[in-house]
Amino acid sequence: MKDFPAAYQVSKGSALDLDRPFYARLAEAPGRELVESFTIPIRTGRAWEVPAGHVVRVVAPEGPQVGDLNIWNRHDPRERLWAARTRQLQGAHVTTFDRLWSTLPFLRPLVTITADTLAGYGTDEYGGRVHDLLGTRCDPYVNKLLTGQDFHFHCHSNLVRAVLPFGLTEFDVHDVLNVFQVTGLNHDDLYFMRDCPAKAGDFLEFFAEIDLLCALSTCPGGDLSVPLWGPDARDPIEVCRPLAVEVYRLDPAVLAGWSSPQVAPYRGGHGLRAEKGWWEETPAGA
Template sequence: MRLYRDPDAPGRLDFDRGLYERIAKTDQKQLVHAHIVPIRSGYAWQVKAGSLVRLLTVEGPQVCDLNLWNMNNPRERFWAARTRQLQGAHVTTFDRLWSCLPYLRPMATITNDTLPTTPTANGGRCHDLLGSRCDPYLYKLLDDRDYDVTCHNNLTRAVAAYHLTELDVHDVLNVFQVTGLDPVHEIYFMEPSPAKPGDFFEFFAEIDLLCAISTCPSGDLSEWGWGPEGADPVANCHPIGVEVSAVDGELLKEWKPPEPVSIDSVY
């Protein structure tokens, strides 16, 4: 078996982890934005390159669907599939979130993650890149049900203020979500989120970002869809906290914003 990437010899994907450790631990930072995103809703916000973004489970477990765009050019956006190839099917500290073609650069580097990184008994891991967002088309297709607070709806509403539409919403990083593939059929499975009040997932913005999240209507995914016997799992839903901190410029002197990959031509 040949791994797509050797985690012990990352080669040209290597970067100075010490710098990101110092950024993660620094107290030379200033909180510049804080917001609580209510259950079953979306929120979008801008982040300057060189900032830390923290997503927090403030009251209890909750899955959080994340989209990223280049704030100055929304055609450059998060590419879940390439990130899955380059980093792994689940991400944690020191993994990077990559942008789509024709750009291909790290949009963000994960600096802090308080969730478990060891697999569950079923082989499930946290912060999922295997699945995507829940959406109203699938509810209609599978159940003939109209449902308008899916993550796709929430993300679409959140980015409308930035003149983006549902065509701009893309495959997500499912923060705080535990998933895997069953070993027999490789069918996607989900497990309840283990996030506790105060847990967080933090990343460093490598470029100016527009971020958007949805607080998934299935909450912590202990009962997804509408729960057993048609029960609505609203009791399993919790808000998500967003915090943005500006990192002191002195610490960022060693940091260089990444450039898109430059090639001669695709034609």
């Protein structure tokens, strides 16, 4: 099958032209200080703050387990992870040196991935790849539609409960990065999920480009080795495992010359202009 070039191309000096040596140094720099660590039990979620310039590591401490990650600007939750645009700019699956981008009108990198122990997974025989932006979180609404049953510990619900102490609600929970999850599209162009390849100690690590609020759910599907819907579905509780989070402060010397990215320079005219208190359309080219 022929390959076709990506729509969004990297030009030298553009916003997509990443300084890879800088981010490689962040991953390897000595002297990082562990400032927070915790474990998220099975079928739960937790939210936490991350100051700009810190590194977050999501770890599979006991073996394969999928986690659903949300990210917001800590000071303005209207700015949050934009999975669709990130798919276009970086890929439907992400790894080291990829960035997770924020929603309009902000459109800037929220985080940059600095390390990924599953980077070598590549593409499997089914076309599956790891760290998925292709799908989204499991939720009790689709579960009710498909099974007729209520279940309150889907990733959507776990994230809802996690962010309530930070003043956010269900309306703030958004499309996720599925950490450690392998997905793809089959020959019928339908989304598939397969068993998680993570082993004990595997991790995904990212650098906070701005002050963040993060939330992570330990998926109730566990390692996704058990069918969740359909005729063979069963409760996958026996393949559910915790996830761990570690937050590190970096030596300021390592960050010399770095600053948080500014929001997109477009200032939102949208082809309109103010005229005598009314908004009128601006002719093309005016």
